[in-house]
Amino acid sequence: MAAGPDDPVAAPGHGAPRVRPAGDAALTVELGDTVDPVVNRRVLEFDRRVRASGLPGLLESVPTYRSLFVQYDPGAVAFDALAAALLALVPDGDVPAEGRRWVFPVCYGGEHGEDLGHVAGTHGLTAEQVVAAHLAAEYRVYMIGFAPGFAYMGGLPELLHTPRRASPRLRIPANSVAIGGVQAGITSIPVPSGWHLLGRTPARMFDLARGDDAFLLAAGDIVRFERIDTATFAALEGADGPVARRVG
Amino acid sequence: MDGLRAIDPGLLATVQDAGRYGWQRFGVVVAGAMDLAAYRTANALVGNDADAAAVELTLTGGRWEIAGQPRRVAVTGAEFAIAVDGRPVPAWCSFVLRAGESLTIGRAPDGVRGYLAVSGGIAVPPVLGSRSTHVRSGIGGLDGRALRAGDRLPLGDAGEGPELELPAEARWPRAPRLRVVLGPQDGHFGPDAIAALTGEAFPVTAEADRMGYRLAGPRLRHRGSDNIVSDGIALGSIQVPASGHLILLLADRQPTGGYPKIATVVTPDIGAVAQAAPGANLQFEAIGLDAARALRRDWDAHLASLSARMRPAQSGNPYDSARLLGLNLVGGVVAGE
Incomplete structure (x- = not known):
């Protein structure tokens, strides 16, 4: 008997994750409904287990802030059976972080970060104070989405929380280091956005020429920034080798 | 080199296949044919693999030519008005198109999207495992963009094969609700x-x-x-x-x-x-x-049995009749118009 859509399958004892249908060939396993590093860590560990499980009918999984979206072949597995098998893989409680650690060079302000002054003005800070606060923090990639390789990151210091622009820009450049609301991010291709541009990194976040490594960041990665000047930016932007450093 | 040339790509034409699955975790859009059954039928009619790339047409189909060896082509989806050098050809039916002939695809009275499949498939390089175009992120298809007049698309290798049709009663029905x-x-x-x-x-x-x-x-x-x-x-x-x-x-x-x-x-x-x-x-x-x-x-x-449901293109196909008459092989027979 299939669970009705109003009666999502729940597993008591696992922090009540819920499996909800998304049509005939996809479902969502919700581990929470907030932006929370513990929930996100559990999602990423759950995703790792799902991918390693070899469960029949699994086609693709997409980890988000607080849920795992699963595309499946309904010819190979029914919703109820898959839901039960997935719930058995949900980790109990918090799990250790497993992401890679990166340092990204950033050129702040000027033509590379035209909203630096606006953000400083919004908070009664100087541009240098904004840069210092942004540099001091460590950021965690919660998910990749919106555009290929776009990293949604948490960890933005509270004094930099800045409402999005009232009117989004039609196009902001690739590899922009930006903030929006409580979130930080690095863009990967030119996109419309209401986020504020603090600077740019010469690292190419998305580059098909790198093959399977086309995307620099993955969910769970930890990011810090280091400041470079415009001359260094120019030198690194055209560089062949890796520009962002793996430090763990 | 063999190719499919867009003389006029119509309102919006893009290269599509069954979609770019597996990369959504990196923010990559799936894209792919909007009407999957029509797309797969077009491929089956010309003897292609089910996932070969085709051209998705929108509202008006434009004008196309091929270069190189003759190719089987088919247009499915909406019932576009189709003609080869001015002679009408039915939709949901494959026919041979030769270099120098002009394939005109007019308006779709009953729908929005059509699929132009060519035997051998559209052989643009796959990106992240798919040839589907996603215009907003500039990925796939021809340079990640919609087709323009003058574009030439590479074609894969193809052999000869029968001209086929999928009768209307054998198509996946459009659900009223x-x-x-x-x-x-x-x-x-x-x-x-x-x-x-x-x-x-x-x-x-x-x-x-x-x-x-x-x-x-x-x-x-x-x-x-x-x-x-x-x-x-x-x-x-x-x-x-x-x-x-x-x-x-x-x-x-x-x-x-x-x-x-x-x-x-x-x-x-x-x-x-x-x-x-x-x-x-x-x-x-x-x-x-x-x-x-x-x-x-x-x-x-239904999709797995498309080939079994097809039948040889009927002699009522006016294009075949016209061609036979044109070749003077059917003396004395009047095409039933």
Whole structure:
């Protein structure tokens, strides 16, 4: 008997994750409904287990802030059976972080970060104070989405929380280091956005020429920034080798 | 080199295959043919692999030529008016197109999208495992963009084969009411919203493209918040933003989003959505997961048996008759017009 859509399958004892249908060939396993590093860590560990499980009918999984979206072949597995098998893989409680650690060079302000002054003005800070606060923090990639390789990151210091622009820009450049609301991010291709541009990194976040490594960041990665000047930016932007450093 | 040349690509033509699955975790849009059954039928008619790339046409099909050896071609989807050097050719039927002949694809009276398949398939390089074009991110197809007049698309190798047709009664029917599975966030809506979803008509607005259709019609009220923390989006997801107006998400949907999704149109009925033009009334019918799975099984079986349902192109095919007459092989026979 299939669970009705109003009666999502729940597993008591696992922090009540819920499996909800998304049509005939996809479902969502919700581990929470907030932006929370513990929930996100559990999602990423759950995703790792799902991918390693070899469960029949699994086609693709997409980890988000607080849920795992699963595309499946309904010819190979029914919703109820898959839901039960997935719930058995949900980790109990918090799990250790497993992401890679990166340092990204950033050129702040000027033509590379035209909203630096606006953000400083919004908070009664100087541009240098904004840069210092942004540099001091460590950021965690919660998910990749919106555009290929776009990293949604948490960890933005509270004094930099800045409402999005009232009117989004039609196009902001690739590899922009930006903030929006409580979130930080690095863009990967030119996109419309209401986020504020603090600077740019010469690292190419998305580059098909790198093959399977086309995307620099993955969910769970930890990011810090280091400041470079415009001359260094120019030198690194055209560089062949890796520009962002793996430090763990 | 053999190729397919766009003399005029019509309103919007892009290279598409079955979609770029496996990369949504990196924010990559799936894309792919909007009307999957029509796309797969076009490939079957010309003897291609099921996942070969074809050209997706929109509302008007334009004009095309091939270079190199003769190729079987077929146009499926909406019933476009098709002609080769001015001689009419039926849709859902393969025929041989030779270099120097001009394939004209006019308007679609009954739908929006068509699939032009050429034997050998469109051989643009695959990107992340697929040839599908996603214009907004500039990935796939020909340089990640819509086709322009003068473009030449490479073709794969192909042998000869029969001219085939798929009779109308053997095609996947367009559902009069789109079947949906409620969820994943139907809990954000009260019974009145669910009743409106399944009882009222929702006209397609002019804001309708490969990413999704904004629908007019009644506004659905949220019971709780009109925002959720972003989660994954399925093909056919029906989002309800704060305005209460529905957005039905299609091939170029974003992988994640933050509006509650009240229901999801089942995969077998997405083709009917793909062929719904602005102004068309969409109606929804909620079905359970078991019924959705059974429907999907029927659809998969339909797609797997396309070749068996095809028959040799009928002699009533005016293009064949015209060609035979033209070649002076059928002396004294009058083509039945």
